[in-house]
Amino acid sequence: MTSPADLVCRELTKDFDNFRAVDQVSFEVPQGSFFSILGPSGCGKTTLLRMIAGFQFPTSGDLLIKGNSMLGVGPNKRPVSMVFQHLALFPMMSIGKNIGFGLRQRGVAASEIKQRVGLVLERVGLPGIEDRQVDQLSGGQKQRVAIARCMVLEPDVLLLDEPLGALDLKLREHMKIELKALQAEFNTTFVYITHDQSEALVMSDNIVVMNKGRFDQIGTAKDLYYEPANAFVAGFVGDANRFEGKITAVNGQIVTVQTEAGVSLHAQLTGQGAAVGQMAQIFVRPEAIELSKTALQGADHSNASERIVDSVLFNGANSLVILRDPISGETIQVTLPQTGAFLGLGKGETIYTSWNPAQARCFVDGDA
Amino acid sequence: MGSDRSKLGFYLLLAPLLLWLVTLIILPHIGLFAVSISEKVGVREYETGLGNYAVFFNEPLYWRTFARTAFMSISTTVLTLLLGFPIAYYIAKLTRGRTKTTLFLMCLIPFWVSELVRTFGWMILLRETGVLSNFLQYTGVIGGPVEFLYNDGAIMVGLVYTSILFMIVPLVTTLDSLDDSLIEAGYDLGGSGFSILREIVIPHAMPGIVSGCIVVFMLSLGNYLTPILLGGKDSLWFTGLIYTQFITRFNWELGSAFGFLLLALSSAVVFLGLKLSRQSLSNTMGR
Amino acid sequence: MKTSLVSMTVLAAALSATTVSAETLRLLTWGGYAPAEVIEMFEAETGHTVEVTTSNNEEMIAKLRATNGGGFDLAQPSQDRIASAQEEFGIYKPIDMSKVEEAQIVPSMLSATATNTTFDGEVYGLPHIWGTSGLIVNKAEAEQVADYTDLCDASVAGKVSYRLKRPTLIGFAYAMGLDPFAAYGDTEAYQGILDKVEEKLVSCKANVKTYWDGGDEIKNLLRSGEVVAAMAWDTGGWQLNADNADITFVAPKSGALGWIDTFALPSRGRADEAAYAWINFVMRPDVASMITNAAGNFTAAVGGDEGVNADLKARYQASFDQAAIDNINWYPPVPAGLETLEGATLDRINAAK
Incomplete structure (x- = not known):
């Protein structure tokens, strides 16, 4: 007997005048989890979120919250709350009035509102700021007030529409951690939409990658990163070097692809039915590529090649080197080992690379 | 040396404004005040005194007309606000692009003709043999011709029509600046349409509401043509009294006193309105 | 020469x-x-x-x-x-x-x-x-209106109009058998006449559709038939007569005001x-x-x-026979200050309910 999922979507579809924004999307979000919808702008994630919030109604399909269908239920009657992209705090009200707004609408007694507002402000770490005005708060404080304004209503699901987008980088990094902590503190189901894969990867229990109105893949951050279901997910989630070419050999799950420049690469096939002659893409993570100052040969070192250093991008533990193929001229990114062994690389130096075919993913064109 | 020159520049730039203020506003009012405190005692003989103001307070016709004008102007303002707000909300929030421009222009159309023509238009519609009376007879709502003209209702219609644009423009401007997500957030937090209007939309639009109300009130209070042409036997308007004193009675002294009283009335009502709505003049008119 | x-x-x-x-x-x-x-x-x-x-x-x-x-x-x-x-x-x-x-x-x-x-x-x-001012009458509707005071007759209730100005005071005074021009020089006598006229015009107020202000306004009212008798200028009546033979200028019995x-x-x-x-x-x-x-x-x-x-x-000849011309009351010069008395009277008429 598992508890029913907080949010269930069944073949949810939304058509606009001349295009389909959300195309037969189905998913479940278990109680208390942090669920992210990740996708590029225009992928339909905002429409999906607005359907959950009740600002838009689906063309077909069903949407259930705590087992109850929300079709025909207005946004003010749904047990969901939303943190807007620009937070949408009411500038004409004090912080206390902002947070108390929803409770006032429910007809809660003034004394109880006061108490509950005080309590929720404590929980988000901003006790005693009820009488301040919105424009007296910093960006991070506003963020927490916006969450408090929703959480005081004890919603079943909290929707967050890219709320970190307007913050500067440092604060954004900090708020990622804080949001995750707040979610744990309230133990409420969070549905978070973003186009920033690092936000999704850091905070989420489950992530769905959305593209062109459809769900490409649902899974944990690790699943998406290491086992992408298709070329789009492989390219969108995390950094990757991408190669394109024609399949020249299929050997079980390992396929050989020849790029236009004439280089043969080996990678593990995702999916079934690869045939010689088909076009395919190969994705290799920068950290999966091994570097060596001496030439590498033999079966242990497939995908070995000789490259020239184009530039070194120093970023502490995340330093990268950009390498150029002397024949084709195409470049790849490689993460520098944290041992610091290759920090002395200079532009124009020759270096040898290789990667294990098991750590490279090949997708046959046509199924993405 | 440099600061002297910049000061000179400042005064040079200030000069036209000061000239305008002094010659067109302050001097005429000083003159008006001087005339208002001179009492006529005989042919080409005048004395200084407050007799003209005493006349106003001792003659019920004058102060009743004064109060009536103030009351009807306030009613017009309220009516204009009630009519203009939904229109402005519709234009600002529910339309986009070309429709918005078209609707806005449609509000402007009545102002392409003079106020006189606009008022005559209403006379054609409202008179006993006019369009409205004939239409109602044709549809059988009324049995015989009905006079809609020459009453206070006709004045209100004319005044609202004349001034509604001046309500809609500031309202559209402020409502336009209201982020849609604030309204959505209101709904999301469980608000009803009414509570969102009361707690979010109206507080946000308050500067526009107040500035629109000030302009409409001033326009109605100072209107002359509409009350004269559309009003009936008892429909007196204070500007009409001022005109009568200046032109037909040759009593500039009393007319000036009336003018000052009207100025005091409008200032007092605007001040009161600002106090009640907790807005400041710079916040509402200086935008 | x-x-x-x-x-x-x-x-x-x-x-x-x-x-x-x-x-x-x-x-x-x-x-x-x-x-x-x-x-x-x-x-x-x-x-x-x-x-x-x-x-x-x-x-x-x-x-x-x-x-x-x-x-x-x-x-x-x-x-x-x-x-x-x-x-x-x-x-x-x-x-x-x-x-x-x-x-x-x-x-x-x-x-x-x-x-x-x-x-x-x-x-x-x-x-x-x-020129003169007198009555413009729609003969088909209000044949009986022959003098200023006839405007207060019940038979034309709600269908008459005049201006709230000094010619109205003087015209009514003549129609009531008074002689305002003779009293011009005597403030007290003139005030007495004004008081009587005031009483008449206040009681007549209910009969009036509206007090007209401009020449075009009264012509429109008469042309549309909303008003059947009015006190106005002779030329207005003649202009209307050109469009509608029933309407014309009538020199009142007590004399047009010249x-x-x-x-x-x-x-x-x-x-x-x-x-x-x-x-x-x-x-x-x-x-x-x-x-x-x-x-x-x-x-x-x-x-x-x-x-x-x-x-x-x-x-012109239809409105004025020789007797009517002889009967015209020509305005004598208005003594200074008279307008103040008249103004107060007009205000009181205006204010009356």
Whole structure:
């Protein structure tokens, strides 16, 4: 007997005048989890979120919250709350009035509102700021007030529409951690939409990658990163070097692809039915590529090649080197080992690379 | 040396404004005040005194007309606000692009003709043999011709029509600046349409509401043509009294006193309105 | 012989003067008194240019008072409103009769106007156009209205209109058997008359559809049939008669109120030559007829009715037989201060419920 999922979507579809924004999307979000919808702008994630919030109604399909269908239920009657992209705090009200707004609408007694507002402000770490005005708060404080304004209503699901987008980088990094902590503190189901894969990867229990109105893949951050279901997910989630070419050999799950420049690469096939002659893409993570100052040969070192250093991008533990193929001229990114062994690389130096075919993913064109 | 020159520049730039203020506003009012405190005692003989103001307070016709004008102007303002707000909300929030421009222009159309023509238009519609009376007879709502003209209702219609644009423009401007997500957030937090209007939309639009109300009130209070042409036997308007004193009675002294009283009335009502709505003049008119 | 010689030399002098300096004549007058074709003829003949401002008696005085008699070169107030305005505000300068071709003006009107517009021994007005106010009646609907007080009859309730102005007070006073003009000089007697008229007009208020303000307004009301009897000017009635034979001007039993609009020179006018040239020009019989045809009222020009169209003459004669003409009550000059009494009366009528 598992508890029913907080949010269930069944073949949810939304058509606009001349295009389909959300195309037969189905998913479940278990109680208390942090669920992210990740996708590029225009992928339909905002429409999906607005359907959950009740600002838009689906063309077909069903949407259930705590087992109850929300079709025909207005946004003010749904047990969901939303943190807007620009937070949408009411500038004409004090912080206390902002947070108390929803409770006032429910007809809660003034004394109880006061108490509950005080309590929720404590929980988000901003006790005693009820009488301040919105424009007296910093960006991070506003963020927490916006969450408090929703959480005081004890919603079943909290929707967050890219709320970190307007913050500067440092604060954004900090708020990622804080949001995750707040979610744990309230133990409420969070549905978070973003186009920033690092936000999704850091905070989420489950992530769905959305593209062109459809769900490409649902899974944990690790699943998406290491086992992408298709070329789009492989390219969108995390950094990757991408190669394109024609399949020249299929050997079980390992396929050989020849790029236009004439280089043969080996990678593990995702999916079934690869045939010689088909076009395919190969994705290799920068950290999966091994570097060596001496030439590498033999079966242990497939995908070995000789490259020239184009530039070194120093970023502490995340330093990268950009390498150029002397024949084709195409470049790849490689993460520098944290041992610091290759920090002395200079532009124009020759270096040898290789990667294990098991750590490279090949997708046959046509199924993405 | 440099600061002297910049000061000179400042005064040079200030000069036209000061000239305008002094010659067109302050001097005429000083003159008006001087005339208002001179009492006529005989042919080409005048004395200084407050007799003209005493006349106003001792003659019920004058102060009743004064109060009536103030009351009807306030009613017009309220009516204009009630009519203009939904229109402005519709234009600002529910339309986009070309429709918005078209609707806005449609509000402007009545102002392409003079106020006189606009008022005559209403006379054609409202008179006993006019369009409205004939239409109602044709549809059988009324049995015989009905006079809609020459009453206070006709004045209100004319005044609202004349001034509604001046309500809609500031309202559209402020409502336009209201982020849609604030309204959505209101709904999301469980608000009803009414509570969102009361707690979010109206507080946000308050500067526009107040500035629109000030302009409409001033326009109605100072209107002359509409009350004269559309009003009936008892429909007196204070500007009409001022005109009568200046032109037909040759009593500039009393007319000036009336003018000052009207100025005091409008200032007092605007001040009161600002106090009640907790807005400041710079916040509402200086935008 | 001698006078004609004088006038000839004056004319010659005037002509030579105009050829030397063309002036702009700023004319403050009534609507219709300066038709465009007359202005064109005048400008072609004399080289002066004319700028017309149309107004009414009260506004003329107010405008000239505001500028101490400046801003205009020739004004056309009614003859009864000149002497008092001159006494109060000093806005006119005397007429130089040597520059006027007296022979063109009907002598009786010239002398009557001169008498009425004399202040401190100087004459300030020359007659131009005369007319009356009385009743305009829709004969098909309100045959019975024959005097001002008949407007208060129950049979025309809600279908009458008049102005809330001094001619109404005076017309009603005559219809009530009083003689307001005789009481002009006696403030107390005049106040007594005003009080009686006030009582009548207050009781009559319920009968009135609306107090009219402009000539077009009352004509529209009569034309549409919303009003069947009104107190108004004769020309309005004749104009309506042209469209609807039932409506015409009726000289009331107690007498129409006769007015003469004049020429008066504002005290600070700058184009006196042009002003006299205009006066002499428009009083020519042919020009006077043109003006009558345009304005609807007859002029004080000798032979000025000869060129008037037959329809207008017929309407005039239908409204005025000889007895009605003899019965006209001509406005005497209004003594200074009378308007204040009348104003208070009008205010009280206005305020009454």
